[in-house]
Amino acid sequence: MIQLAWLIPILPLIGFLVIGLGGKKLSKKLVSFIGCGSVLAAFILSATIFFQLNGSSTVVKLADWINVGKLNVDFSFLIDPLAVVFMLIITGVGFLIHVYSIGYMKDDEKYDRFFAYLNLFIFFMLFLVMGDNYIVMFVGWEGVGLCSYLLIGFWFKNTEYNNAAKKAFIVNRIGDLGFLLGIILIYVTSNSLNFDAVFLHVHNNASNKEIYNLIGILLFIGACGKSAQIPLYTWLPDAMAGPTPVSALIHAATMVTAGVYMIARSAVIFVNAPIASEVIAIVGVSTALLAATIGLFQNDIKKVLAYSTVSQLGYMFLGLGVGAFTGGVFHVMTHAFFKALLFLGAGSVIHAMSGEQDIRKMGGLKKALPITHITFLIATIAISGIPPFSGFFSKDEILAHAYNHNKIYWMLGIIGSMLTAFYMFRLYFLTFHGGFRGTGEQKHHLHESPKSMTIPLVVLAVLAAGAGLLGIPNAHQHLFHEFLHPAFKSASVWIDDAPKHFSMDEGRLMFLAVLAASAAIYTAWLLYKKNNLVPIQNEIAISKFQKIIARKYYVDEFYDAAIRKPIDWVSEKSYKFIELRIIDALVNAIGNVVKWAASVFRLAQSGSVGFYMFAMTIAVLAMLFVKLF
Amino acid sequence: MSAIQIIPLNWYVTLSAILFALGVLGVLYRRNAIIILMCIELMLNAVTLLLVAFSAHHSDPTAQVFVFFIMAVAAAEVAVGLAILMMIYRNTKSIDIDILNKLKG
Secondary structure, eight states: OGGGGGHHHHHHHHHHHHHHHHGGGSOHHHHHHHHHHHHHHHHHHHHHHHHHHTTOOEEEEEEEEEEETTEEEEEEEEESHHHHHHHHHHHHHHHHHHHHHHHHTTTOTTHHHHHHHHHHHHHHHHHHHHBSBHHHHHHHHHHHHHHHHHHHTSSTTSHHHHHHHHHHHHHHHHHHHHHHHHHHHHHHHHSOOBHHHHHHHHHHTTTOHHHHHHHHHHHHHHHHHHTTOTTSTTHHHHGGGSOHHHHHIIIIISGGGHHHHHHHHTHHHHHTOHHHHHHHHHHHHHHHHHHHHHHTTOOBHHHHHHHHHHHHHHHHHHHHHTTOHHHHHHHHHHHHHHHHHHHHHHHHHHHHTTTOOBGGGOOOTTTTOHHHHHHHHHHHHHHHTOTTSHHHHHHHHHHHHHHHHOHHHHHHHHHHHHHHHHHHHHHHHHHHSSOOOSOHHHHHHOOOOOHHHHHHHHHHHHHHHHGGGGGOOOSSOOHHHHHHGGGGHHHHHHHTTSOOSOOHHHHHHHHHHHHHHHHHHHHHIIIIIISOOOOOSOGGGSOHHHHHHHTGGGHHHHHIIIIIHHHHHHHHHIIIIIIIIIIIHHHHHHHHHHHHHHHHHGGGOOOOHHHHHHHHHHHHHHHHHHHHO | OOHHHHSOHHHHHHHHHHHHHHHHHHHHHOOBHHHHHHHHHHHHHHHHHHHHHHHHHHTOTHHHHHHHHHHHHHHHHHHHHHHHHHHHHHHHSOOBGGGOOTTOO
8 A cells, every 4th residue: 555655646746737738628616626636535545554654664666767876866755654744734734725725716717727736736745745865855845836936926917926926936946055955965975865875874974963064054944945934934924925725735734844844854964963953943943933023013814824834833943953853743733734724714704805804904703704713713722822722732842842952942932922822812803803894895795605615614623623632741752753753763862852751840831831822812812802902004103113023124125135236236237347348348349350350351352353363363373382482 | 106205295395384374364364254264275275285295205094084074174164154154245245354343342
């Protein structure tokens, strides 16, 4: 059965080809059926493999691919617990979002293209997590970047959306370059790109820390791009230009966690790269805090969620940095559930509000959208870290490891999770409670979304509420940890200093975390429910400090001034001086010399046949003369 | 001893040189294209004569192969040359080469 794993990515690819080539000739029903069906089939296959896996890891080789000199790259998949967890998330959440899209996109004229792109994305994402070497992973990595570009700019008639798509693509390219350099360095160091061979090499040559630190940092640059970490996070909030299911699938649940997967997969390298790990932890916790503070003052429902995604990704990287690989992956899973749910809920709200995304114009949607309201609330509680909802367990595991590693990380993490709880409940209260603040027409139009949209919401709500139970710390290790353990076996030699069992210490930490989150929620309730506070429309009235945060710390402006403008300046100057004064001048000079020479030699072409013959005779005589004397 | 060998070789050389010089002068001084062609013919024949004389005096037939080549080339040249002259005459009603200066640079 595991040998059939290659079918899993192929199915969405077939879906993409059929829908993409069939295009408008297929009816919407058929498109939905193929689009969702191929992903569902992939999910069923993944689930079957999940039950047969038993902690084993199998390489499924399809073909030789690159075979040059010492470089041997196979076209093969690695099926191990880590890959299977991601395969289940991708196909499972992916399927639910496909179903949701049937309702959300039903009036869109490019319905077929949307499903084709989604299927292509699922294909590349599976390719990324299933590859058994860095090259296959890189192909998937680039492929999801392409799909992300296509889907952010899905409504490409809007210039702003197009710009957002371009921004996402270009920022990702910066990261990809780091990843590629990392891969090359791995090959130079260990003469192989296969995960097993590379990790064995690293394991046997563990003393070579400098090179692993460098590799680790290069790989992390790649992860920064894809997973929206400082300093490359700016593309993700803009990526909300895409349709909401895309935001849920690509920019919350799956693609942005590719960086986490890549680092978790390379765990053996990172446990041997202490400096790189420290960098990851610092960047992770800073991103978590920075994005959370920006989230406090955003008024676009999707922007709040986007910054919260950046912030949660920061937590995952904090986990990876302090050696909590299981915790990081666990948070990927719970985050996939509750963040996809939040985005789909937001989509449902936007759908009901006829496209309105500003939470200042919403309010009191509790009655009109009961299912959306309940599921959104569950997800909000889950992300805020209130037990027994899923977010609590995964975040707690990361924070516990962070506490063991360095107490400052833990403190910053707790502050971040307080901010998270605050802005998420601010969003929740502003959207679903209080009086309606939109236009009368919108109010008249309010309606619960169709079944195809609410059923995925309910399923995800169950998962978001319950998935944490996999991670309840018991006497030894929790279930999820046990399942993933084989994947991190070789890395765990170094990371087993983590708390092995549920200690009083961890209990106290949990209590503090819950207390902090509850305090934040209470504050949000006080401000936005009890006092019915609504963020002011007018920006001048807010304080300077708030304004700086509301403008996202002017990071975009800073990048514009620090990177784009100098490049523009250099380009313009090189155009004016190098291009015009040097290159153009050189080309013109060559042309002028030829022109001048022609004007001289042209005189020889007198047109008089007699002269030609005379010249010929003289020339022959001259040749004879030279030859003879 | 054949008749050709009776006459000393110098004479042939002198005659050929005179004929060739006449040909060159004709090409350079005359303006009539037909005469120029004939002068070219004269130069070719001067060479031919020289080759035949040497061949006979050295009893080496190789040179005569060249003579045949020259005759063939001369025939072809005349054919093409006269055809060109025909066209020139049809277009300009003249075969004076001084008129043909349209390609002045």
